[in-house]
Amino acid sequence: MPSSKSRRSPQSPAKTPSVVLKSSEAKTRPRDLLVPTALPIHPFDQIHGVDTSGLVPARHLLTGHPNDEHITAYYGIAPSILRALIDRWRETIPPHPISSYTFVDVGAGKGRGVLVASEYRFRKVVGIELNPQLAAIARTNSAHWIATHAADPTSEPIAPIEIVEQDALDFELPATPTLIFFFHPFEAPVLEQFIARIHAQLSARPKSRSPVLDLLYANAECANILDRHPAFTQLFLDHVKMTPEDYAADLEAIAQQKEYGSTGDEECAIYRYTCRAKGPILKPAA
Numbered sequence: 001m002p003s004s005k006s007r008r009s010p011q012s013p014a015k016t017p018s019v020v021l022k023s024s025e026a027k028t029r030p031r032d033l034l035v036p037t038a039l040p041i042h043p044f045d046q047i048h049g050v051d052t053s054g055l056v057p058a059r060h061l062l063t064g065h066p067n068d069e070h071i072t073a074y075y076g077i078a079p080s081i082l083r084a085l086i087d088r089w090r091e092t093i094p095p096h097p098i099s100s101y102t103f104v105d106v107g108a109g110k111g112r113g114v115l116v117a118s119e120y121r122f123r124k125v126v127g128i129e130l131n132p133q134l135a136a137i138a139r140t141n142s143a144h145w146i147a148t149h150a151a152d153p154t155s156e157p158i159a160p161i162e163i164v165e166q167d168a169l170d171f172e173l174p175a176t177p178t179l180i181f182f183f184h185p186f187e188a189p190v191l192e193q194f195i196a197r198i199h200a201q202l203s204a205r206p207k208s209r210s211p212v213l214d215l216l217y218a219n220a221e222c223a224n225i226l227d228r229h230p231a232f233t234q235l236f237l238d239h240v241k242m243t244p245e246d247y248a249a250d251l252e253a254i255a256q257q258k259e260y261g262s263t264g265d266e267e268c269a270i271y272r273y274t275c276r277a278k279g280p281i282l283k284p285a286a
């Protein structure tokens with residue numbers, strides 16, 4: 001997601017609307033100021049022959065689902081940001097080998113994040129996408145990606161890919177260690193419910209099976225939700241830079257947005273589900 005130039009939370013309007021609006025529901029939010037763009041074609045698409053470019057505002061993604069209200073937009077992650085974030089995650093010494101993790105891109109859009117993640121030796125890469133048209137594009141992209149990798153004897157093996165057309169709040173965690181990826185797919189009300197759901201699923205597991213869940217969050221606009229959740233521990237929070245090629249593509253795409261800017265990086269965070277209450281450690285009564 002491009003960042004609002006003011007880098008404010010999507011909860012607050014980026015600027016005061018010039019028109020006085022009667023209904024509080026009709027307030028202008030940063031996402032409402034986005035304009036659709038099909039161009040430029042990102043270098044990732046030019047190299048791999050896939051279709052992940054463009055910016056699709058939330059109002060063009062309506063499915064009739066109640067959570068449409070909180071979609072941010074479709075915009076593919078800069079490949080260099082996701083690679084850097086996965087590399088940074090590996091430096092946190094995850095408790096299991098990468099080959100046992102299921103990577104789940106929650107809000108997978110056209111599947112750019114899924115394709116990039118499949119370059120790593122994950123057990124499986126899953127994309128969850130609410131919008132049927134975007135999910136169909138992600139499936140076509142994945143099929144092309146798998147076929148071209150299979151046909152190239154020099155290419156490294158890629159992880160199996162699955163695209164699921166589903167609301168994030170219906171998602172059931174796999175039984176394997178899981179690495180969730182968000183590229184700011186939805187606003188705080190859905191993120192809060194999503195986190196509560198996965199916490200409930202993990203808490204319900206037998207005590208003998210230690211829950212293994214890490215979370216990567218790019219354009220971490222609602223990181224405060226995870227920061228204040230007692231079961232998650234922040235392992236990393238910083239601006240991750242994109243490559244000059246990705247920055248050039250980002251600048252060209254974002255130049256068409258009045259309220260949004262590209263700074264050549266994304267604020268990213270990494271969390272581990274530690275299932276422990278934070279806060280003061282209480283001494284037992286003497």
Ligand SMILES: C[S@@+](CC[C@H](N)C(=O)[O-])C[C@H]1O[C@@H](n2cnc3c(N)ncnc32)[C@H](O)[C@@H]1O
Nearest residue numbers: 075076077107108109112113130167168183185
């Ligand atoms: C910023 S795009 C990210 C695309 C992809 N993760 C990537 O990085 O290339 C966010 C996507 O989340 C999807 N989304 C928003 N709310 C959702 C929900 N409740 N359930 C599933 N997908 C959702 C949107 O339709 C959009 O395609």
